[in-house]
Amino acid sequence: MTNDAAERPSGFMRAVPRVMTILIAIATAAFFIYTAWYGSYPALVQRSILLGAAMCLVFLGRLQSIPADGVKNRALSLALYLAALCSVVTLGFIVVNFQAIAESSGFFGQTEVVLATIMIVTLLFATWLSFGPALPIIAICFLLYALFGREMPDILSHRGLKWSSLAAGNFLTTKGVLGVPLGVVADVVLYFLLFSSFLAATGASDTFVRLSQLMVGRMRGGPAKIAVVGSGLLGSISGSAVANVAASGTFTIPMMKRVGYSPKFAGAVEAVASSGSQLMPPVMGAAVFIMADMLQVGYGTIILAALFPAMIYYLNLFLIVDLEAGKRGLRGLDSFEKAKARELLKDSGYLLAPLAVLFGMVMMQYSPRYAALLSLALLLALNMLQSRHRLSFRAMVNALVDGMTSVAPVAVAVAVAGIVVGVVETTGLGLNLTTIMTQVAENSLLLLLILTMVSSIVLGMGLPTVACYIILALIIAPVMVRLGVPPLAAHMFVFYFGTLSAITPPVALASFTAAGIAGAAPLGTSFTSLQIALPAFLMPYIFVYQPGLLFQGDVLALIVPLFNAAIAVVGLSAATVGYFRGPVGLFRRALFLFGALMAFAPDHLTDLLGALLIALSIGIGEFKRRRSALSSATTL
CATH class of the missing domain: 1.10.8 (Helicase, Ruva Protein; domain 3)
Known part of the structure; x- marks a missing residue:
C-alpha cells in the first residue's frame, strides 16, 4: 500500500504536463481559428498569445520527458514550471494592458523593463531547449552589440542603447520579439502546420508511400525510388527534413537495404529526399512565408519560383538511385503490393483533393491562411464520409495538439530571430554590414555568392532554417541585390543553402537521423548525402545568373x-x-x-x-x- 501510494503522486505529476499541453494547444488553436474567420486582435495581442502559448508548450513538452525521481530532475521540473509561469505572466501582461501600452508613446516604466528582462531570458531558455545553444548565443551577441556599440570598431560603431530601452523595445513593440517574423507565423504558418498535422493523422504518409509503390516500386532499385517519390510527396506537406526522415525512413530504408543498397547509401538517399521537403511546394516550411512577406509578393509567386528547382533536385536523386541500381544489378520489389490505382484512389484518394484545393487557391491569389483553413475544413468533411479512416474524437484532439506543438518551436525560433532583426534596424548594423560585405566581395558577385553559401551552410548547421533565413536575408540579401541579383533570386539563394545544411557535414541533422535508422556511420552517411546531392549545391548559382528558372520572365x-x-x-x-x-x-x-x-x-x-x-x-x-x-x- 505504501509503495502504491508513493507511486501515485509521481504518475499524477507526469500526467499534469500532458493535460496542460492539451488544454493550451486546444485553446490556442481555437482562438486563432476564431480570429481567422471573425477578425484578428491588434498585432501585439495576437503575437503575444501565440508566443506565450508556444513557450508554455515547449516547457511542458520537456517536462513530459523528465523522470519523476531524483533531486536534479525535480529541480529541472520546478525550473520548467517556473519558466512556463513566467511566459504566461510576461506575455499576459501585454494582452491585459494593451491599451495602456498603445497610449504610452514608447515611454515605459520599471515594471515593463523587469518583465521584458524576464521574458527575454525565458525565451532564450525555450529556444535553447528546442534547438540547442547556437541561436540563443547569436541573439545574446546581438544584444551585447546593441549595448556596447560605442566600443566597436569604427565601421561597426553606434551610440549604444540602454538596457531599459533595448529590453522594452523588444518586448512591447513590433520591432523585436513580437515583430514581423512572429506575425507571419501567427497569420499564416500556424494554419498550414495544423493542416499538415491533420493530413498526417488521416494517413497521408501511408497513401503517398503506397502511391509511390504503384508508380516506381517494380522498377530497378524500386525501394530507393519509393523513398525519392514518397519523400517528395510527403515533404510537399510536411516542410521538415528531420520529420520527413522519421516518417518515411523507417519504411523505405529497410526496404532499400533488403534489395542490396548499402546502409550508408540507403540512409543518404532518404536524407537527401527528405531535405527536399522544404524546397518542394506547396508548404515548404515556415521560411517561405516570411520570404513572401519580406519581398511583398504573393505566396503563389514563391511556389512557382520553387517548383522547377525542386523538380530538378528530385530528378537528380532519381537518376542517382537508378544508376546505382543498374551498377549493382538491383531489381525492384519482388513482393510488390498489387493494389490497383483505382482501389488506392477509392480507399484514400480523397486526401489528394484538399491538397489540390490548397494549391489552386494559393495560385489564384487567395489568402494563404484562408486557403489552409478551407482545405482543412474540406479534409475533415471528406474524412467524415470515410467509415474506414474516419478520425475519432481522440485522434482529432491528438492531431490538433501535434499541430500546435509543431508550431511552438517555430514560434520561439522566429521570436529570437526578431531580436536580431530589432538590433539590426535600431543600430544601423544592416547598412554597415552591407558596406563590409560589398568591400570584401570587391564587387565580385561570384565571390559574394560563395561567401553567402558558406555562411548559409554554417549558420544552418546550428539554426533552424527559418532563423537562418531571416538573419541572412536581412544581412546578405541586400548586398546581393545591390550587385544586380533580382530580389527573389537573392532570397531563394540564401534559403536554399540554409536548407541544404541538413545534409552537410559535420552537423547534418537529416543525415544523422537517417543514419540512425539505417545503422550506418553518421558522418559517412553525411558525406554520401553530400556526394549524391551535389547538383543541388550548384542549382542556386543557376537561378542567380538565370532567374528565368524561378519563373521570372518569359517562357524562353x-x-x-x-x-x-x-x-x-x-x-x-x-x-x-x-x-x-x-x-x-x-x-x-x-x-x-x-x-x-x-x-x-x-x-x-x-x-x-x-x-x-x-x-x-x-x-x-x-x-x-x-x-x-x-x-x-x-x-x-
Missing part, C-alpha cells in the same frame, strides 16, 4: 536554364555513380563531369560545349556496347 527564359540544368544533372549523376547503361571508365567519367559543370555555367557557348561533352561520353559508351555485343555474337 525558363526553358533554356531548365533544359541546361536537366542535361547537367544527367552528366553529374553519371559521373558520381560511374555508370550509364554500363560501367563508365575514368575518361568518360571526366567527360560527364566537365560537361555537367559547363552546362551549369550561365553562358550559351559553355552550355552547348557541355551538352556536346556529355553526348560524346554517351556516344563512346554506346559504341563500346555495340562493339562488345557484335564481338560476342561473332564468337558464338
